[in-house]
Amino acid sequence: MIQMYKNKPIKKSxxxxxxxxxxxxxxxxxxxxxxxxxxxxxxxxxxxRFNLLSFEIPVEEVDKSFDVYxxxxxxxxxxxxxxxxxxxxxxxxGEERIHEYQMEVKSKAGSFVIECKNDSCEGRILLKKQLxxxxxxxxKIEIExxxxxxxxxxxxxxxxxxxxxxxxx
Numbered sequence: 451m452i453q454m455y456k457n458k459p460i461k462k463s464x465x466x467x468x469x470x471x472x473x474x475x476x477x478x479x480x481x482x483x484x485x486x487x488x489x490x491x492x493x494x495x496x497x498x499r500f501n502l503l504s505f506e507i508p509v510e511e512v513d514k515s516f517d518v519y520x521x522x523x524x525x526x527x528x529x530x531x532x533x534x535x536x537x538x539x540x541x542x543x544g545e546e547r548i549h550e551y552q553m554e555v556k557s558k559a560g561s562f563v564i565e566c567k568n569d570s571c572e573g574r575i576l577l578k579k580q581l582x583x584x585x586x587x588x589x590k591i592e593i594e595x596x597x598x599x600x601x602x603x604x605x606x607x608x609x610x611x612x613x614x615x616x617x618x619x
Contacts, residue, residue: 484511489609495525497602503593505610509542515582515615520593521574522553523606526566531556533605534596537577542587550596551575570606580615 488505522533533553540546553575557563564573583589591610595602 484514484516484614486612487609489607491607492605495604495606497595497597497605497608499595499597499600499602501595503608505591505593507589507591507610507612509583509586509589512584512586515580516612517576517615518578518581518591519574519611519613520551520553520577520608521572521611522555522608524555524564524571524573525604525606526562526569526571528555528571528604530597530602531558531560533573533602536594536596538592538594539578540590541581541583541585542589543583543585547578549577551577574611577610 486507488507490503490505518539520535520537531554533555534550535553536548536550538546538548553573554563555571555573562571564571566572577591589612593608593610
């Protein structure tokens with residue numbers, strides 16, 4: 451009987467700590483956007499002109515809107531002011547969207563306008579704001595390099611990031 455009495459405060463404190471942990475975890479996870487990311491790393495940090503990139507993103511959650519971003523990672527030696535590319539997007543519902551983009555990488559003076567850390571710089575561009583996905587399936591995105599060279603050097607990789615629209619990245 452005495453041992454039960456001694457364990458009651460411990461059991462109560464463990465119970466309340468568990469409840470507090472679960473509440474804090476559920477509150478903090480509400481602020482995190484639903485994000486999916488696919489990334490293609492280029493061998494030798496070079497993107498060949500006719501190397502068409504295909505990204506297939508599984509869509510399981512429906513009746514949600516997502517912002518679709520392309521992000522690129524560059525070496526400090528990247529020589530162009532922009533990254534020019536074409537995007538073809540096919541939604542699980544069968545919609546097709548095609549658009550050409552120009553991601554700003556450097557200013558006219560030649561300094562990076564994107565975030566640089568250590569040995570790489572990362573830029574991003576919004577491809578589609580509030581893309582409503584009403585059907586599950588595969589979101590297909592193809593990216594074509596439009597830089598007028600056979601090979602664009604000093605690109606580490608390119609990726610697609612899908613972020614729930616009501617949240618910020």
